[in-house]
Amino acid sequence: MKRLAPWGLLLALLTPFVLVAAPAITGAAQKQPLNVTAVIMFLVFVAATLGITYWASKRTRTAREFYTAGGGITGFQNGLAIAGDYMSAASFLGISGLVFASGYDGLIYSIGWLVGWPIIMFLIAEQIRNLGKFTFADVTSYRFGQTQIRTMAAISSLVVVAFYLIAQMVGAGTLIQLLFGLDYWLAVVIVGVLMMTYVIFGGMTATTWVQIIKATLLLAGATFMALAALAHFGFSPEEMFRQATEHNAKGLAIMGPGALIKDPINAISLGLALMFGTAGLPHILMRFFTVPNAKEARKSVFYATGFIGYFYILTFIIGFSAITLLAQNPDFFKPDALVNGVVQNPAGLIGGTNMVAIKLAEAVGGNLFLGFISAVAFATILAVVSGLTLAGASAISHDLYASVIAKGRVNEATELKVSRYATFGLGIVAIGLGIAFQKQNVAFMVGLAFAIAASANFPVLVASIFWGRMTTRGAFIGGFAGLITALVLTIMSKAVWGDTLGNLGADGKPVGLIGLDNPAIISIPVAFICIWLFSRLDNSDRAKSEIAMFEAQKVRCETGIGAEGASGH
Amino acid sequence: MTTDSVEAIKRHPLYGELVCKRKFFSYNLTLLMLAIYFGFILTVAFNKQVLAIPLSPGSVTTVGIPVGIAVIVSAFVLTGIYVYRANGEFDRLTKAIREDLQ
Helix, strand or coil: HHHHHHHHHHHHHHHHHHHHHHCCCCCCCCCCCHHHHHHHHHHHHHHHHHHHHHHCCCCCCCCCHHHHHHHHHHHHHHHHHHCCCCCCCCHHHHHHHHHHHHHHHHHHHHHHCCCCHHHHHHHHHHHHHHHCCCCCHHHHHHCHHHHHHHHHHHHHHHHHHHHHHHHHHHHHHHHHHHHHHHCCHHHHHHHHHHHHHHHHHHHHHHHHHHHHHHHHHHHHHHHHHHHHHHHCCCCHHHHHHHHHHHEECHHHHCCCCCCCCHHHHHHHHHHHHHHHHHHHCHHHHHHHHHCCHHHHHHHHHHHHHHHHHHHHHHHHHHHHHHHHHHHHHHHHHHHCCCCCCCCCCHHHHHCCHHHHHHHHHHHHHHHHHHHHHHHHHHHHHHHHEEEEEHHHHHHHHHHHHHHCCCCCCCHHHHHHHHHHHHHHHHHHHHHHHHHHHCCCCCCCCCHHHHHHEEEEHHHHHHHHCCCCCCCCCHHHHHHHHHHHHHHHCCCCHHHHHHHHHEEEEECEEECCCCCCCCCHHHHHHHHHHHHHHHHHCCCCCHHHHHHCCCHHHHHHHHHHCCCCCCCCC | CCHHHHHHHHHHHHHHHHHHHHHHHHHHHHHHHHHHHHHHHHHHHHHHHHHHCCCCCCCCCHHHHHHHHHHHHHHHHHHHHHHHHHHHHHHHHHHHHHHHHH
């Protein structure tokens, strides 16, 4: 306990600052008393991961080791790491909260997040393993003008990473405040400093192992929670559903689709963004370079899909069982949210619906398990932001610095140094933006990151692999057209134009300039059409030689002969 | 990779077979996944009451629950089918091409 005393003093000294910042947190999120069990478990996790970082730092001397962990990760390990990247705190807490509040809609939502994985498997995974080296831009620039394509890929990667990172940082600050009773800014700084430490010293090796450990802890914790919850219903899903409908004011309505899907156009647009966005996320794509060959790359996706699908089924059970189990304890709810043991208003759960999984941990496993799940949620954020930062740093050092600025005339030591500076810079920016955006509505940012990944990275990547007629000009214009269209349409949507910028309609409610919530249904076709049109119109000599190079690219893509780091036997 | 080895691989009879088989296989699996997912989403968008029908008279569990779980499981099974064939048949073809060229 003594060790915590200086912390208390620090908090006391900073209280005036905290009081100013406090109203920013949304109404429901109030700072909790310091949760000692959770803090101790989290410190154990941090100590273990710093130990791994120290070990990893000794094996992170070359650029290849920094970017790809030396290519020695197995398919199973990489599958866990990829699943870890994808099972963010937002999906664990957010989806279980959505199931708790709306029932079946939560399942529809999580299905959207899963179905991008088979697409990655069939069209992307082994191809980029065979064609690339450190970043997915290696693939898109394989036969094209390095300067243009790398610039385009690096910018769209950084934009995706930035939005994703801001959303994670703001989520981290709010969540940690709730779970641990730390101040928002302190939580953001702790996350930022730890993530910089992992990435700068341990590179991809540390980032991967942090992710693997966290994924294992999260899967184990969620499995225990789901089983312990199901035990209350005699392991009968029917019984769990029946009691849930009795304890939720919406009754049987929670057993079918509700208000999540408003109209077919928005449904398809969101579906496209989730499905193809996953295949354009730079921090996911870079994981395919950490395995030795195409065979292991395929296995990674198979295991990752299994883990992620299993995890979503667990969050579904957690959310549904929480309706009944949390309704037993009026202390979990604000007055009027729970009447006669029936949840009238799910948002009246103290701490908000994001706290469903955390409260259920307390209900089924007591204070110790509550501490464990809180620590796992913190670890989850930490691992995800580390992966994102490494992807952003690779875009800066490998694509922008080594290929565009230095034109490939750079030695490995310098590139490695630049990537570490870039990590440090990104960490500082992430902390700054995390604090700056505290008061902003950042809910749209993950959706925007997926939309840009689906509209800029994915079309260029797929066309460069499968369409021999694409030229530098087509890829460059098409990629930027997708990026800009996605960005502009998102700004015009209700989430940004109305909710964030505060434009109100005649009825005084936030409005958008367009009725589309997610731009993918327009921006993905725009990107593909521009790629096709400007490639076709490109009759330059360079275009002809690029088209001629497709055969060699295809042979390498299909057979893996000549692939980076591939074993030749 | 030199132009010569690219030409040699392209001329190899098994290369054409590999490219053709893999293309057919991966495109069809992609279409199947798209059909399953958008079939599900469009059912939700246009005819959502179908998913809210009880599994059997008197049960609370609806048709939508096993259907939703089936979409999740199908994603996993389809990736499994791809890995099984790619790590087996396709890798054998690739290996045969590599060995012939050495």
